Amino acid sequence: MVAASQHPNITLMTYSEVEEVGGYVGNFRVKIRQKAKSVNHDLCTGCGICWEKCPNTILNEYNQGLNLRKAIYIRFPQAVPNKPVIDRENCRQFQMDGKCGVCKEVCQAGAIDYEQQDLILEEEFGSIVVATGFDLFAWEKAYGEYGYGKYPDVISGLQFERMSNSSGPTEGKILRPSDGKEPQRVVFIKCVGSRDDAKGKSYCSKVCCMYTAKHAHQVLEKIEGSEVYVFYIDVRTPGKGYEEFYRHSLEEGALYIRGRVSNIIPKNSSLIVRGEDTLLGRQVEVEADLVVLATAMTPSYGSDAVARMIGIGTDKDGFFEEAHPKLRPVECHTAGVYLAGTCQGVKDIPDTVSQASGSAVKVCALFSVDERELDPLTSSVNESICSGCSTCVLVCPFKAIEIKTVTERFYGQTLQRQVAAVNEALCQGCGTCTAACRSGAINLKGFTNEQILAEVKAACL
Amino acid sequence: MSLEKTTAPKPAPAQPGNWEPKIIAFCCHWCAYTAADLAGLSRIQYPAAVRIIRVPCSGRANPQFILKAFQKGADGILVAG
Amino acid sequence: MKRVGVFICHCGSNISAVVDVNSVAEAAKKIPNVAYVTHYKYMCSDPGQEEIVKAVNEHNLNRVVVASCSPRLHEPTFQKTLQRAGLNPYLLEIANIREQCSWVHSKFKDLATAKAIALIRMMVAKAAENVPLLRPSVYIRKKALVIGGGIAGMQAALDIADAGYPVVLVERDNTIGGKMAMLDKTFPTLDCSA
Numbered sequence A: 001m002v003a004a005s006q007h008p009n010i011t012l013m014t015y016s017e018v019e020e021v022g023g024y025v026g027n028f029r030v031k032i033r034q035k036a037k038s039v040n041h042d043l044c045t046g047c048g049i050c051w052e053k054c055p056n057t058i059l060n061e062y063n064q065g066l067n068l069r070k071a072i073y074i075r076f077p078q079a080v081p082n083k084p085v086i087d088r089e090n091c092r093q094f095q096m097d098g099k100c101g102v103c104k105e106v107c108q109a110g111a112i113d114y115e116q117q118d119l120i121l122e123e124e125f126g127s128i129v130v131a132t133g134f135d136l137f138a139w140e141k142a143y144g145e146y147g148y149g150k151y152p153d154v155i156s157g158l159q160f161e162r163m164s165n166s167s168g169p170t171e172g173k174i175l176r177p178s179d180g181k182e183p184q185r186v187v188f189i190k191c192v193g194s195r196d197d198a199k200g201k202s203y204c205s206k207v208c209c210m211y212t213a214k215h216a217h218q219v220l221e222k223i224e225g226s227e228v229y230v231f232y233i234d235v236r237t238p239g240k241g242y243e244e245f246y247r248h249s250l251e252e253g254a255l256y257i258r259g260r261v262s263n264i265i266p267k268n269s270s271l272i273v274r275g276e277d278t279l280l281g282r283q284v285e286v287e288a289d290l291v292v293l294a295t296a297m298t299p300s301y302g303s304d305a306v307a308r309m310i311g312i313g314t315d316k317d318g319f320f321e322e323a324h325p326k327l328r329p330v331e332c333h334t335a336g337v338y339l340a341g342t343c344q345g346v347k348d349i350p351d352t353v354s355q356a357s358g359s360a361v362k363v364c365a366l367f368s369v370d371e372r373e374l375d376p377l378t379s380s381v382n383e384s385i386c387s388g389c390s391t392c393v394l395v396c397p398f399k400a401i402e403i404k405t406v407t408e409r410f411y412g413q414t415l416q417r418q419v420a421a422v423n424e425a426l427c428q429g430c431g432t433c434t435a436a437c438r439s440g441a442i443n444l445k446g447f448t449n450e451q452i453l454a455e456v457k458a459a460c461l
Numbered sequence B: 001m002s003l004e005k006t007t008a009p010k011p012a013p014a015q016p017g018n019w020e021p022k023i024i025a026f027c028c029h030w031c032a033y034t035a036a037d038l039a040g041l042s043r044i045q046y047p048a049a050v051r052i053i054r055v056p057c058s059g060r061a062n063p064q065f066i067l068k069a070f071q072k073g074a075d076g077i078l079v080a081g
Numbered sequence C: 001m002k003r004v005g006v007f008i009c010h011c012g013s014n015i016s017a018v019v020d021v022n023s024v025a026e027a028a029k030k031i032p033n034v035a036y037v038t039h040y041k042y043m044c045s046d047p048g049q050e051e052i053v054k055a056v057n058e059h060n061l062n063r064v065v066v067a068s069c070s071p072r073l074h075e076p077t078f079q080k081t082l083q084r085a086g087l088n089p090y091l092l093e094i095a096n097i098r099e100q101c102s103w104v105h106s107k108f109k110d111l112a113t114a115k116a117i118a119l120i121r122m123m124v125a126k127a128a129e130n131v132p133l134l135r136p137s138v139y140i141r142k143k144a145l146v147i148g149g150g151i152a153g154m155q156a157a158l159d160i161a162d163a164g165y166p167v168v169l170v171e172r173d174n175t176i177g178g179k180m181a182m183l184d185k186t187f188p189t190l191d192c193s194a
Ligand SMILES: Cc1cc2nc3c(=O)[nH]c(=O)nc-3n(C[C@H](O)[C@H](O)[C@H](O)COP(=O)(O)OP(=O)(O)OC[C@H]3O[C@@H](n4cnc5c(N)ncnc54)[C@H](O)[C@@H]3O)c2cc1C
Pocket: A016, A017, A018, A131, A132, A133, A134, A135, A136, A157, A158, A161, A207, A211, A214, A300, A302, A306, A340, A341, A342, A343, A347, A348, A349, A350, A352, C147, C148, C149, C150, C151, C152, C153, C170, C171, C172, C173, C176, C177, C178, C179, C180, C183, C185, C186, C187, C188
C-alpha cells in the first residue's frame, strides 16, 4: 500500500470516483470527482486529535459494524493516506448548521476546511484498468434460518477478520459481539449464499474453503482449549500448498462435518446449531458461542454503473466479462480497457495479483508504440442514403455512432441534413447497426451485406 | 442489396431416407463459431448438412440474409451467438 | 477481373485423411472466379506460405482462399503472407475444413469431401466481394487510469508505474487497500496483508 502511494509515477486519488468515460483506446476522456474531504491534506499532519475530540459517533462500516467511529475519521491506523476526511452526512457541523466546529478548534495545523468543494478533474488516458473488486452477499436478507442477522453472535467471515486483525476493533482478540467474552466453541458454516440456487448464487466463491481453514486455525491458536466445528458441502483446495494448509487445520483439531446447517436457535447465551451430518446420515446439534458464516463473493456495489459507463459486458452474476474465458482473460471487448481482480470473477489474492500483472503487461504493450493500428472491420455509413433516423445510434452497444449534420447542394439550394457517423476507434465491428438499418445505409467492412449474401447463395447451391 | 428475381429452387428429389436438409448457421465469431471449433477439437461428430457462416456477432445476422437463404432453398436456419 | 487462388492444406493428415484433397482441388478449379488451385501438406509452414507468395505473383492472383484450420488460428498468419505477396491482407478468406469439417465428419469421407468443396465455394464467393481495407491508426496517450485501489488495482498500478508510465489510481474510499487491508493474516502463507 505504501509502495503504491510513494511511487513517483503514481498519482493517488482517494475519496474519488470516475464519473464519465468517453473516447476510445489511446484517447479516453475521463471525468473524475474528488469528493470534498473537508480537510486540507497538505496541511494535515495526521496527528489524530480531531477524531479523538469529535463528538459524533457512527457505526464503523470498515469494522463491519463491530464498533463505532467518529464523523472525522481514518479507516484504520495504517490507512493510506493516513489523514482523515469528514463524513458530512454524519457530521454535526454540516447537519446542524455549523453548530459544532470542535475539530477546527482543536486542529493545530489549521487543516480543517468546511468550505472545501468537490473537485472535478478532466484528463485523458491511453488505457483503463478496472479493479473494482467485490462485496459480500447480503446473507441477512436471505437466510432466515440463521436469524436474518438478528443474533449478534452470528457473524460474517469479514467480521471475524476484523476481530482477529490487531488493528481492528478488538485489537486482535476473538470476542463475542454480544457480551465481549471469548468464545470456547466456534462453528463455521461454509457456502452461505454460494452454491445455493434457491437463496443465493449458483457459483462457488472459491476462497471460503481456504479462509475458513485459516479462521479455524486462528481460533485454535488464539483461544486455548477452544473447539472448532466446520459445516461444509465439499472442501475445495486447488492451489499451491492449499491442501496442506487445510490438512494442517484438521491436525490442529478442527472438526469438519459434511452437511448444511438447517437452523440456528438462540438458547440462553449460546446458539444451537442444527444440521445434518450427511456422511453419518444423522442429525447433529452443536451448542456454539460464536457462529461464523463464509458468505459468497459478489461484484462490488455500483459496479453495474461502472460497466455501463465504460462499456464493459457483465455475466449473469454481474461480474465483468472478459473477451475470452481462456485466451483473453484480462481484456474486455472495449479495446484499451483491461480487467484485474475480483471484479471479473471470484479470486483469492495470488490469482488477483497474477491477473493484475497480466493487465499491466497489456497496458505496457499498448504504450510501447506511439500509434496503434486499428482493425478496419468497422461500420461505415453511405451518407447519400442515410435518413438520419438514429436507430443505429440506439442499438450500438459501444456508443460508437453519432448523428452529424452534413451540408449539401440540392438544385442550387444549400441543404442541411442529419446522417449517422461512425467513430472507427470505438466501433468494435459487431455489425448490429447494419442489421437494424432500414435503408441499408450502414455496412460493415469485411462482413458487408454483399459478402455475406454471396456466401449465403453459395451455401445454398 | 438488390432483390433478385425469385427463382424457386428445384425441390430436392424425394427419396425417402436419402434426403439431407440444407441448414445454414450464422455463428458469432466470439462464441458460437468458437464453440463449433471446440466441437471439432473434441471430435464431436454431427451431420455434414450444416453450413456455418461466420459473422462478427449474432447481431450482424440481417433478416434479409435469412430470407435470402430460404429463398435460395435452405431448409433450416440457425442464428447462434 | 477477380482471380482467386485456392490453397488447400492437408494439415499433415488431419484434413487429408478424411477429405479427399485431390478431388477437392479438381472441384475447386470449376468454381467461378477461381484462377489457380493447389494443395500442400502444411500450408502454414514456411514452404507453404512461399507457395502462396509465388502463386500470387506468377498467376496474378488478386484474392486468396486458404482451406485449412479455423480462421481463429491462422487468419493473421496468412494475412501477413498476403502482405508479403504484395496484396492487401483483407483480400484473404479462410475455409474452415478442419475444425468444422474433417474433425467432425471423420466417419463419412464422401460427405466431408463434398462439404469441404461447399465451404470453399462459399469462401470463394465471399472473397470475390472483398475489397482492400486500410487499417486506421490512432495516437496512444501513454498514461493509465486504474479504477479501484484494492490489491488488484495497486498491483496493476505499480507494475505500470515501474515500466515508466504515469498512472492515476482512483479509489472511492478514503484509503487504498480494499478488502485485503481488512484481513488479518492471509492464506496460504499466513503473512500479514498490509
Ligand atoms: C473473509 C475473507 C477472507 C479472505 N482471506 C483471504 C486470504 O487469507 N488469502 C487470500 O489469498 N485471499 C483471501 N480473501 C480474498 C481476497 O480478499 C480477495 O482476493 C482480494 O481482496 C481481491 O482484491 P481486489 O482488489 O480484486 O478487490 P477489493 O479488495 O474489493 O478492492 C476493490 C477496491 O476498489 C474500490 N472500488 C470499488 N468500486 C469503485 C469505484 N467505482 N471507483 C473507485 N473505487 C472503487 C473499493 O473501494 C476497493 O478498495 C478473503 C476474502 C474474504 C471475504
